[in-house]
Amino acid sequence: MGHYSRLNYNFPALIYNGPVTGTARVKTKKQRRRPSFDLVRCKRCSICCHFCPEGAIGLHPDGTPYLLEPEACRACRLCEDMCPDWAICLRSEQAGDAS
Numbered sequence: 001m002g003h004y005s006r007l008n009y010n011f012p013a014l015i016y017n018g019p020v021t022g023t024a025r026v027k028t029k030k031q032r033r034r035p036s037f038d039l040v041r042c043k044r045c046s047i048c049c050h051f052c053p054e055g056a057i058g059l060h061p062d063g064t065p066y067l068l069e070p071e072a073c074r075a076c077r078l079c080e081d082m083c084p085d086w087a088i089c090l091r092s093e094q095a096g097d098a099s
């Protein structure tokens with residue numbers, strides 16, 4: 001019997017070393033959604049920047065919004081909801097997308 005104890009025999013999960021299976025989905029960076037700004041609609045009011053709870057939106061000197069901290073964005077959609085001109089839409093981030 002060696003060192004194969006009765007404990008491991010009764011609780012095989014303790015010694016299982018195979019692949020873990022399940023239905024849990026892990027969001028990868030590729031799947032995350034980020035705000036996209038329609039600068040034709042945008043009237044540079046800065047509301048989105050002020051309401052973002054993560055400080056993820058920055059403003060250029062002319063008031064044009066941009067995603068300042070992509071990693072800080074948690075896709076809460078508050079900016080999208082608060083924009084008075086429907087100029088923000090959360091989109092799935094594309095591989096290699098800089099915004």
Ligand code: SF4
Binds near residue numbers: 041
């Ligand atoms: S809230 Fe909308 S209109 Fe105002 S700066 Fe942001 S994107 Fe532009």
Ligand code: SF4
Binds near residue numbers: 051052055056073
């Ligand atoms: S989705 Fe939320 S966290 Fe991301 S930029 Fe908009 S307000 Fe900020």
